[in-house]
Amino acid sequence: xxxxxxxxxxxxxxxxxxxxxxxxxxxxxxxxxxxxxxxxxxxxxxxxxxxxxxxxxxxxxxxxxxxxxxxxxxxxxxxxxxxxxxxxxxxxxxxxxxxxxxxxxxxxxxxxxxxxxxxxxxxxxxxxxxxxxxxxxxxxxxxxxxxxxxxxxxxxxxxxxxxxxxxxxxxxxxxxxxxxxxxxxxxxxxxxxxxxxxxxxxxxxxxxxxxxxxxxxxxxxxxxxxxxxxxxxxxxxxxxxxxxxxxxxxxxxxxxxxxxxxxxxxxxxxxxxxxxxxxxxxxxxxxxxxxxxxxxxxxxxxxxxxxxxxxxxxxxxxxxxxxxxxxxxxxxxxxxxxxxxxxxxxxxxxxxxxxxxxxxxxxxxxxxxxxxxxxxxxxxxxxxxxxxxxxxxxxxxxxxxxxxxxxxxxxxxxxxxxxxxxxxxxxxxxxxxxxxxxxxxxxxxxxxxx
Amino acid sequence: xxxxxxxxxxxxxxxxxxxxxxxxxxxxxxxxxxxxxxxxxxxxxxxxxxxxxxxxxxxxxxxxxxxxxxxxxxxxxxxxxxxxxxxxxxxxxxxxxxxxxxxxxxxxxxxxxxxxxxxxxxxxxxxxxxxxxxxxxxxxxxxxxxxxxxxxxxxxxxxxxxxxxxxxxxxxxxxxxxxxxxxxxxxxxxxxxxxxxxxxxxxxxxxxxxxxxxxxxxxxxxxxxxxxxxxxxxxxxxxxxxxxxxxxxxxxxxxxxxxxxxxxxxxxxxxxxxxxxxxxxxxxxxxxxxxxxxxxxxxxxxxxxxxxxxxxxxxxxxxxxxxxxxxxxxxxxxxxxxxxxxxxxx
Numbered sequence: 001x002x003x004x005x006x007x008x009x010x011x012x013x014x015x016x017x018x019x020x021x022x023x024x025x026x027x028x029x030x031x032x033x034x035x036x037x038x039x040x041x042x043x044x045x046x047x048x049x050x051x052x053x054x055x056x057x058x059x060x061x062x063x064x065x066x067x068x069x070x071x072x073x074x075x076x077x078x079x080x081x082x083x084x085x086x087x088x089x090x091x092x093x094x095x096x097x098x099x100x101x102x103x104x105x106x107x108x109x110x111x112x113x114x115x116x117x118x119x120x121x122x123x124x125x126x127x128x129x130x131x132x133x134x135x136x137x138x139x140x141x142x143x144x145x146x147x148x149x150x151x152x153x154x155x156x157x158x159x160x161x162x163x164x165x166x167x168x169x170x171x172x173x174x175x176x177x178x179x180x181x182x183x184x185x186x187x188x189x190x191x192x193x194x195x196x197x198x199x200x201x202x203x204x205x206x207x208x209x210x211x212x213x214x215x216x217x218x219x220x221x222x223x224x225x226x227x228x229x230x231x232x233x234x235x236x237x238x239x240x241x242x243x244x245x246x247x248x249x250x251x252x253x254x255x256x257x258x259x260x261x262x263x264x265x266x267x268x269x270x271x272x273x274x275x276x277x278x279x280x281x282x283x284x285x286x287x288x289x290x291x292x293x294x295x296x297x298x299x300x301x302x303x304x305x306x307x308x309x310x311x312x313x314x315x316x317x318x319x320x321x322x323x324x325x326x327x328x329x330x331x332x333x334x335x336x337x338x339x340x341x342x343x344x345x346x347x348x349x350x351x352x353x354x355x356x357x358x359x360x361x362x363x364x365x366x367x368x369x370x371x372x373x374x375x376x377x378x379x380x381x382x383x384x385x386x387x388x389x390x391x392x393x394x395x396x397x398x399x400x401x402x403x404x405x406x407x408x409x410x411x412x413x414x415x416x417x418x419x420x421x422x423x424x425x426x427x428x429x430x431x432x433x434x435x436x437x438x439x440x441x442x443x444x445x446x447x448x449x450x
Numbered sequence: 451x452x453x454x455x456x457x458x459x460x461x462x463x464x465x466x467x468x469x470x471x472x473x474x475x476x477x478x479x480x481x482x483x484x485x486x487x488x489x490x491x492x493x494x495x496x497x498x499x500x501x502x503x504x505x506x507x508x509x510x511x512x513x514x515x516x517x518x519x520x521x522x523x524x525x526x527x528x529x530x531x532x533x534x535x536x537x538x539x540x541x542x543x544x545x546x547x548x549x550x551x552x553x554x555x556x557x558x559x560x561x562x563x564x565x566x567x568x569x570x571x572x573x574x575x576x577x578x579x580x581x582x583x584x585x586x587x588x589x590x591x592x593x594x595x596x597x598x599x600x601x602x603x604x605x606x607x608x609x610x611x612x613x614x615x616x617x618x619x620x621x622x623x624x625x626x627x628x629x630x631x632x633x634x635x636x637x638x639x640x641x642x643x644x645x646x647x648x649x650x651x652x653x654x655x656x657x658x659x660x661x662x663x664x665x666x667x668x669x670x671x672x673x674x675x676x677x678x679x680x681x682x683x684x685x686x687x688x689x690x691x692x693x694x695x696x697x698x699x700x701x702x703x704x705x706x707x708x709x710x711x712x713x714x715x716x717x718x719x720x721x722x723x724x725x726x727x728x729x730x731x732x733x734x735x736x737x738x739x740x741x742x743x744x745x746x747x748x749x750x751x752x753x754x755x756x757x758x759x760x761x762x763x764x765x766x767x768x769x770x771x772x773x774x775x776x777x778x779x780x781x782x783x784x785x786x787x788x789x790x791x792x793x794x795x796x
Contacts, residue, residue, distance in 0.1 A: 322639070352638045356768065360768075375645050430625070446654050450620060
């Protein structure tokens with residue numbers, strides 16, 4: 001249980017262990033910057049889920065001429081020394097997150113990769129060459145779970161829940177985190193926010209800011225959406241959350257949004273926009289916390305959420321807000337509506353998202369526009385065409401990009417030909433780059449007029 | 451590398467207004483401003499084309515086809531017109547010929563005009579038009595900017611955005627990696643702090659002016675009207691015969707519905723990847739309400755139901771592609787004198 005007394009806020013300490021190498025070996029352990037994995041034991045652990053029918057674990061390192069596709073999920077390996085689950089409601093019981101200590105293996109991630117089949121929201125990662133610049137995950141050592149499952153009901157569906165593979169990544173991330181459960185971290189990052197009404201005068205006198213997050217929750221059938229404490233966010237209304245909860249495993253990525261617009265679980269665990277707001281807290285702003293909103297299907301739902309968000313921001317006394325959406329296209333309506341609703345109640349707002357200006361760059365960048373959205377950060381164009389040479393090695397199955405309806409791939413195009421060519425070279429839309437637009441805040445890309 | 455330059459009768463030294471009907475001619479070598487261009491461009495200006503501004507304005511088709519004829523069979527890697535400064539007819543002529551040359555020969559084309567020149571609005575989407583001076587006093591400067599950009603194009607060097615290079619935006623938005631490596635998180639928080647302080651900041655996505663379509667006047671008598679069904683909800687015959695894409699569609703299809711009463715599950719389905727297909731696959735009429743329309747037809751509520759329904763996919767589909775497909779579909783509707791359309795999405 002968490003007890004918050006007096007002026008003390010929720011404090012999260014992330015103990016970081018820098019991983020310089022990942023190798024297979026006899027004993028699963030972390031020592032001298034090297035994470036060693038007993039492959040057989042790890043496979044046995046993953047296969048405890050009987051839905052995993054075929055399995056391999058492959059390590060991919062930065063700079064290798066390796067292409068990984070279809071990638072479904074990415075997770076930073078972590079463990080909580082006090083025994084609480086890393087992902088409450090998912091890898092264990094529902095317990096409060098955001099407070100106490102968590103240990104993290106930095107510089108690496110666990111990837112969930114389809115051995116054969118991909119789906120709409122899956123993506124591609126190139127570990128080296130020109131393609132590497134398109135995703136953050138080329139910079140990490142990736143421990144790839146390459147698996148097939150018995151989820152026959154969706155094998156040939158374009159939209160897949162990918163439940164078994166995604167859940168395997170969360171479980172393996174925690175399993176590997178165990179190696180540093182008892183160890184002393186290299187560095188400790190500390191995140192603490194005092195309760196909103198109990199802050200010191202000098203902090204209260206600063207301009208107050210909320211972060212409004214719009215995670216993907218548009219699929220009405222359960223199983224595709226982002227989870228909060230294990231709860232499918234389609235059945236959810238906006239809630240005030242502590243940023244530490246987001247950084248500490250309360251949020252899990254889903255299986256629906258085109259990949260470049262997606263927030264993987266790794267993104268939630270390391271959310272750069274939250275960290276940046278923390279950096280300015282007490283200096284130039286008073287960071288109130290996170291209004292965790294959602295993304296909806298009908299206009300009525302979108303409006304209802306924007307009303308919730310604007311009311312909460314206003315009642316909390318926010319002077320400013322950052323709104324960020326996990327998506328593009330239809331969710332732009334939620335994004336712009338929310339920004340406008342905040343501006344309408346006097347909250348000065350900045351938006352962070354990507355655009356869809358088409359393969360020729362000439363289309364309207366967002367589905368809906370409003371002049372009140374006058375301060376936007378742009379992180380990329382989902383439909384920019386990317387052509388890449390063959391890679392020496394493929395982890396997963398390359399043909400999935402073309403065959404399985406990945407949002408940025410196609411089996412046939414009269415001008416461009418198929419996404420995957422006979423020689424292994426590819427042509428695709430940025431849409432299929434795994435978390436390629438880095439909307440969580442990593443993106444060093446922007447959009448310019450030509 | 452070779453270049454060909456287009457100028458008007460005035461800059462060729464032929465004469466002013468009184469010679470503006472001068473017919474197009476091509477000369478080997480350099481004339482007037484092409485001397486400057488030749489000295490700054492890493493390509494040899496082999497020919498200069500001269501044409502009177504009025505001739506180009508009032509006999510556009512002949513002028514363009516004559517000039518394209520001159521260029522036929524000539525080797526050139528780049529085509530430059532002007533600079534045209536504030537001279538309106540000259541600017542329009544430069545835009546016209548650049549656009550035509552680009553379309554026919556697929557070589558880079560460049561021109562330069564002052565922002566007041568009407569040619570800017572007319573051609574900035576099609577042609578790289580540099581922001582030029584008001585008068586010929588700026589000739590060397592304007593030519594220099596074009597030549598520097600031209601040299602980058604010719605040598606395959608990276609081209610910067612419109613603002614940095616100095617031309618009018620063509621309305622193309624494209625990804626750029628920031629040299630500063632400032633992250634979106636840093637940029638967003640900094641922008642917010644500036645906005646809160648009332649300081650100036652620059653949005654990375656200026657909201658363009660809205661392209662609003664006025665609401666059509668109501669149909670006076672529905673019982674006489676010919677109604678058509680159009681959808682962006684991706685309903686197609688089960689084998690998707692037109693191979694319409696599930697996202698970012700560039701294709702549409704039309705399907706005969708004259709002899710069927712509704713869209714049966716298993717015969718029709720949705721290929722749209724942007725929404726949960728369960729309900730639509732179970733009963734495609736929920737997206738394209740053919741069953742209800744047939745009922746209305748029998749009851750005499752509508753006069754006629756157009757023979758086909760039209761379908762494409764709206765998710766990720768760009769505005770430009772959607773507008774093109776819309777125009778193509780409208781041609782079909784006009785042929786059958788359709789009075790009204792029920793346009794369904796998802």
